[in-house]
Amino acid sequence: MLFRHIGSVSPVIGCSGIACAASDHDVHMMRPTHRRLTGWIVSATLVAAVSGVLELLESDPSASTVAVLYLFAVIPVAIVWGTAFGVLVAVASTLTYDYLFVPPKYSLVPTDPRDWLRLTGFLAAAVVVSELAARWRESARLAAEQAALRRVATLVAEGAAAETVFAAVANEVALLLEVDGAAVLRFDSDGGATVVGSWGKMTEALPVDRRLTLDGDSVTALVYRTARSARFDDYEHASGSIAARARTVRLRSAVGSPILVDRGLWGALVAGTWHLDRLAADAESRVAQFTELVVAAISNVQARSEVQRLADEQAALRRVATIVARECPPEEVFAKVAEEVGRLLKTDAAVVWRYEPGGGATVVGSWGELGGTVPVGRRIELDGDSVTALVYRTKRPARVDAHEHATGSVAADARSLGSRSAVGTPIIVNQRLWGSLGVESSRAEPMPLDAESRMTEFTELVATAISNVQARSELAASRARIVAGADDERRRVVRDLHDGAQQRLVHSIITLKLANRAVQNADDDSALALMAEALMHTERANAELRELAHGILPSALTQGGLRAGVRELASRTRVPVAVDVSVDRLPAAIEATAYFVVAEALTNVAKHARAEHVEVTLLIEDGTLAVQIRDDGVGGARTDGSGLTGLADRLAALDGELRIESPPDGGTVVAAAIPVPDTRGLPATN
Structure with a gap:
């Protein structure tokens, strides 16, 4: 609605009727070309209307006091369209009044000195009123920006999801700049960008979750390369994929401003229009001011997400540590680790591999949609560029961001299962490479940059569980060897006693009995010989006992x-x-x-x-x-x-x-x- 009661526009002038002709808000929502054309039409209409009213008045239209009625044309135009239009209407009103009502009529040459007074008065009114209206509009704009910030801050304080906050930011920017649409984009680590929030017609060109390649001359690419505000007023001759998409949806011009979070380039806030007129000259600065206001909201959302992420990670680590501390079977530990890591990183599959001494790797734990096709016990060859093979060769974390370029049988299997990227970390047990923990994702975007470090904490728990199992096994084996060794030692002592000293002592006893009988039979020669033989065997038995004791602990x-x-x-x-x-x-x-x-x-x-x-x-x-x-x-x-x-x-x-x-x-x-x-x-x- 073009014509409204001027009292709803500005508290400066309280007038009514056709003279108060246009709503400030509605007019400023127009495109510049339409706004200028409307200004010309309204100005001419108001001057003509006032002139018609003067013609109908019964008093003498040439009276100087009647000329003030032209203020009803000057003031509304100055309020709504500014000083330039107000000055033009003031001049037009003076010339029209002089032409129609001041003798000699129908002459454009001012002859009455009062014409200059009327012109000065009209000009002063136009300038003063337009300045007051401009100040009021600026105050209203600042108030609107503060209100927009409060609305975004309220969403953040209420714990709204990041997607909701970004959509609200795009909405508020589009309304404040009076453009057709706006979008919030996040710059990704691979040099691309992802749309995280959009509003208005911008949803046609940049729908949420759309991945963009930052090539060519789009405003988003310019912001990414320069980390500064940028504008693009003509996409017809621009290069790049974003510009091509802009042409398909008839986007004419756009401005963008960087979003700097913690001194780093986080993303960009972009606003665009589908109209022929270019965006206002101050569009970049207004977007920049708004990005400065919403950075705090984005930081808060990220901080809350980071806190939640850490809480989820610690909870997962506690659950794994609990089953490790309970000395659960390794198979249960491996399965639990795969599940917790897969859920934490939001991947499609997670697998725990054990490297075999002769080469190759065996699945000892798996989880996820892809995990069902990688059953426990499956063995693979470590060829090509799979993360499992890379970890085996380098003993360091590895990642594959695009399986279509990877070689080897494992990479081929991953492609057939729909996996696009993978990350793996080594499992080190007693300073030796035991196996690896790997995750697979079917999403187009790469794994998070911190995936390796987050997985390392779980591999350390796996290593602890394996070390505990090995220690228990080694302890049991050691105890068994000690028991067996003690039994063997006892049997050896018994055998040595039986075969050595005991036999000699038995022989000595028998010989002494024979010597005793010879003494009784007065066979002294035989008795002496038998006693000498018994003494010899006794001495040898004593020597063998000493040797036996020497084998235990020497003196x-x-x-x-x-x-x-x-x-x-x-x-x-x-x-x-x-x-x-x-x-x-x-x-x-x-x-x-x-x-x-x-x-x-x-x-x-x-x-x-x-x-x-x-x-x-x-x-x-x-x-x-x-x-x-x-x-x-x-x-x-x-x-x-x-x-x-x-x-x-x-x-x-x-x-x-x-x-x-x-x-x-x-x-x-x-x-x-x-x-x-x-x-x-x-x-x-x-």
């Missing part, structure tokens, strides 16, 4: 400590041994364990190493007994022998460690580290 060790025990071992070894023992007396368990480490190592040197020289070193370093046996033999020693395995079990019982280095043709080093408690108060070895 040199129990009486003289490690220095004496190791020297005795060296003296019995065929290979020359250099001994350097720099320790005093230690607890019996530590001394015995260190002694048997040296004994087993020297035995292996004598049997297999073909060495010419051996060095044995024992010393205390940082509260730890360091035992090292180094030879210059052929190397290549086996580390899984029963003797070394038994030593590892002994050391594990004391929280110690066994390390063996035996490269081919490089000699062998057997090293053990045993924690030593406070030894103050123990007697020292002289």
